[in-house]
Amino acid sequence: MSRHPAWLDNAIFYQIYPQSFCDSNGDGIGDFQGIISKLDYIKDLGCNAIWMNPCFESPFLDAGYDIADYYKAAPRYGTNDDLIQLFDEVHKRGMHILLDLVPGHTSWNHPWFKASMKAERNEYTDRYVWTDSVWEEAAGYGSLRGISERDGSCLVNFFTHQPALNYGFFNPERPWQQPIDAEGPRKTLEAMMDVMRFWLSRGCDGFRVDMAGSLVKNDKDGKGTIALWQKVRAFLDKEFPEAAIISEWGEPDKALEGGFHMDFLFQSGPSHYNDLFRCEEPYFSSRGKGDVTAFVDKYVEYHNKTKNKGLICIPSGNHDIDRLARTLHGDELKVAFAFLLTMPGAPYIYYGDEIGMRYVEGLHSVEGGYRRTGSRSPMQWDNSTNAGFSTAPVEKLYIPLDPAADRPTAAAQMADPTSLRSEVQRLIALRQAHPALQNFGEIEFVHAGYPLMYLRSSGDENLLVIINPSAEEKRVEYAQTLGTCIYQLNSAVRQDGNTLVVPAQSASVFRK
Template identity: 50%
Template sequence: MTMRPAPPPQWLTDAVLYQIYPQSFADSNGDGIGDLAGITQRLDYLKWLGVTALWLNPCFTSPFFDAGYDVADYQQVAPRYGGNDDLVALIDAAHRRGMRVLLDLVAGHTSDQHPWFTASAAGTDGEYADRYIWTPSREIQPDGFHSSPGERDGSYLRNFFVSQPALNFGYARENPAEPWRQPPKAPGPRANREALRQVMAYWLDRGADGFRVDMASSLVKDDTDGTWTGELWREMRDWLDRRYPDAALVSEWGEPAAAVPAGFHLDFFLHFKGRAYRSLVDNAAGVQVPEWEAGPCYFDEQGNGSATEFLDAWDKVAPAIDGIGHVCLQTSNHDFPRLACGSRSGPQLDPAMVFMLTWPSVPSIYYGDEIGMRYVPDLPVKEGSTLGETYNRAGSRTPMQWDDGPNAGFSAGDPEDLYLPVDPDAQRPTVAAQLAERGSLLHLTRRLIALRRTNPAFGPRGQVEVLAGRDGGYPLVYLRSHEGQRFLVAVNPRSEAAFAALPVHGVAEPVLHRGAVLREGGVELEGFGYGVWPMND
């Protein structure tokens, strides 16, 4: 009988995450690439904003064919970011400010330059021979397999790019036509499980607070129902609970109802599964995007979207993870268009941020989304930034816009040396400008985080009751409550005004609002309006 996982660490339940793409956040030495020392120098800004935990994209040794998601040494910081001492210093500095640090764990594959792979490609003998998935001959190359670059006569399975050979965690099912399929408990897969524990222990012993696991559902191959992948992660979670009970395990799985019972404390909601979340807040208006993002977005000025799909999916997930884990909603991330994208910008972003920070999830803010940095189209491909044939992820990875100085305050280096060019728009938002403007998205985000951190009703422990918008209409109105606290929240993401008929008795003065009025019989919101009201009864 499978034991019910323990609840997440309290700090994660109360967390506001902030995702940092290290090469684009802050450059401390003027070489044009962001680094760990640069992040450390900006921690006071993140503390002021109210962030409680940082998630760093991979910062380890890599040939950077996939921006660091092709790791060549899990226990060594890439020189362009500094050294191991710089990462430890960053973690220590964050801890002194009451913030945690999550590292990105690329668990399913390595770089083809990792010593494990070069040893595995050298022959069929030795401890690394079965650490990757190999056919018995170069002439056998099923879809996804590529010829050995070493002396070994075989073909290896890739996970994403050719330079990312899949680590062998076994197959869920045998297939006589594919004799290279090993069971998940074979020696090679078991050795890889132990290697993951060693990597996690190395950084947890140096102060890291947990990991976001890349492609967490992909480890055991042909595991259609996730049984063996879940068993793998439950084993990892049991080990963590014994050795590092305060550490967090966050998955890029996209199905919390599967990931959380499998041992993860937190999972991104519908990250790659269907359109429910993507069509809610992060469809790229006017930008070519992967086909799974096609369709009208609820948080879009035309008002052609619907929240129904998201809400129906939420209703199925919430009871499956209640008490044992949480959902994470992201403003955006390094793989998808930013919140500000295409025609979506300016006041349209405010109701989206209100929703993100008042919904019963653990929020994750992608660097720069708090000031409305936009997805920048038409950039050159950088370190494998193309996704499919049409979408270039580089547009979501441009340098952080700190001020109006050279390179937007990101770097003192020459513009031509920057990792990616700064957004060329003369009206680009900056931290400095929005600090000076009380009505800015930055100040709204800070107020929302403070509201969330001082009122448990807004956190994942609080209850949510949708009062309007479930049928796909506008506005979206919901009640948040926890242990006697109650708040009414209303957001109108479209440009036209919207009205919701509902009882409004016992509602106090709003703690946050723009263009929102409670009147007899309901709530009325101007275009892009929002409101948050305490309730007295």
């Protein structure tokens, strides 16, 4: 197995969207001190690691993914000292925290970009990807044009205000396309490693890397980008060997070859992640019309390619996609979490998913959220003012709350042993008690359909997981004995000779 920080063995992550988590000063926007005040809640749930979305100086045209200063915390969240205090408080609780690194682009307000727009050459001229003429755009990319005295068009990665940093082209085809070993791309990578060095030396435990597979341009097979990240991994192994790096790539074989410790399966790409939770007929819907086979086939393919190299992670959701509770409800959510928390790879729980927070329909876009805005509403802590998120007047809240009278709250679910949160807490405790269920445990699929069955193993421990999201009882051939049941959601699995009778909307784990 490739080397990785030991704390990743049983890491269970909780994703915090800082502006929506907890507001400590009544301005309607979440902040570092608010997060600190809720760390015990996260630990009580059972999570021992945090991924926090970007928290740096920004004009917030894309919710902080448009960074104007990598070295300064955004004042609306607090100071650098407040952020370092957050690191310290996380560590006091035996937990770890990852910051969100955005290496592919900056805000157009970043001093680097302002310097790169100047006609005279300077140290930032080649920090971004520019064509030689304002009349030439880069085929396949958006661009900024006619904005400066410099002649040229600047590539953008997504939104118009996000100029692309220059890591070079794997196969340069135009005079302005610099190779990956040119001085400009090398300086850009050095600058990004300096950013990582700055925050790691102050207590950050690593980074989740935004759009990690997109840095080198004209790199169809990812070879140039893989080589770039291998340099980063060598730097980290030398200076910060306990730091973790997690990629938003969606192709684990490439990400792990590049030196990442884990990669997300997420909404875009070939993983069939959406088949599980977010499509017309999700597999985890009780209607029982979904199809899990394409997901399993792709997962097995990735698992074989990355065997003993790193982690493939399946998140409950994130800030870019619909809430889990938009398509799943009631016990469907409990069954889905039984899957998420018994699969290999580090689990990631998006804030509020553990209580079944809903997608808020009909919202206007906030900070570039557009249709994603409904998944970014404030955390619902209790039934006090603004659901306990903030004491600000309701019109000043970062994003409107779920207006429903029956919106779920953390307080109510903590008091209810039958709630979704209580079931998630129970599942996390089960996972942490059994090495076979943890991040590096092996997996072998036994049956892909209704039910879904897989073996998890580590050392001498072998566990069988049986999950049936359907509202109908299912039967499947299974000639072996089940063993001892160590977890059961809803009714118990029965064995009738060589046939298993799997109850509707159930999940079970057996020790073999």
